[in-house]
Amino acid sequence: TPMNNLLVSAVNHNVRKFLFTSSMAVYGAAKPPFNEKMPTIPEDPYGVGKLYCERMLQIFSGVYGFEHVIIRPHNVFGERQNISDPYRNVLGIWVNSIMRDRQPYIYGDGDQTRAFSYIEDITPPLANAVERDKANGQVINLGSHEPISINDACSLVLRLMGSDMKPIYLEERPCEVRHAHCTTDKSEGLLGYRTNHTLEQGLRKMIDWAREMGEQKPSYRIPLEITKKAPRVWREKMI
Structure with missing residues (x-):
């Protein structure tokens, strides 16, 4: 796997510290706010993949003696985000869609909640994770602890862009958790x-x-x- 290749390269090049950006997806459908002591039971392949990478890093770090930090950021957005990506980062997808005079899409009823984290608030702690020894060996949530519904987030984007368009509601995506935000005490x-x-x-x-x-x-x-059960907007390239 790519993670295994990175870890092998880290060992061979005598890397002193490995910072891994995981995801809050590892918590699955646990009741928020998520804290770092909660069980990790991911609900989707992405979360499973991130949890695998976390565990591999912990094993390699223990065996080969280099330091590591695992950061679990969530819903980071901001300038220089890839807004052409139709699959991930919903705020960027909406912004680009509205600029293209296309209605934004919402999966399900829009009552799902997320906490969105602005990039300028995230980058200094990431640098500190590398520089501060007290972060060594730690798993740390990183991001806003203030949830907002998808409906309200979409309404905010539309208002800020001066658009009177309405969102189009589509079927729920499989494996998507309803509510997700994290504690910030440790970060x-x-x-x-x-x-x-x-x-x-x-x-x-x-x-x-x-x-x-x-x-x-x-x-x-x-x-x-796999196209079966993939969202229709992906299959039909509707965005």
Whole structure:
């Protein structure tokens, strides 16, 4: 696997510390807010893959003696995000769709909740994870602890972009958890994390940047390996 290749290379090149960005997807359908002591029971292949990488890193670190830190960020957004990606990062997908005069899509009823994390709040703690010895060997959630419904997040994006369009509601995606946000106690104590931007403040900056970039043609560069039960917007390239 790619992770195994990276770990082997780290050992062979005498890497002193390995920082891995995992995901809150490892918590699966646990009741939020997620904390680092909760059982990890992922509900989808992405979460399973991230948990595998975490465990491999812990094993390699223990056997070969290099330091490691596992960060579990969630729903990071901001400038320079790949808004042409039609599969992930919902805020970027919506922004690009609205710039292209296309209605944004919402899967399910939109009552799902997420906590979105602005990139300028995330990058300093990531740097601190490398530089601070007290983070060594730790698993740390990183990101906002303020959840918002998908409906309200979409309404906010539409308002900030001055659009009167309405979202189109589609069938729920399989394996998608209803509610997800994390605690910040550990990231605040070990990494100095602070939520310095509200969702609206971060979105304003992202939207300004996206408008400077201009609308992007969605890039369906990754073929679907399994089309059965894949969202219709992916199969039919509707975004």
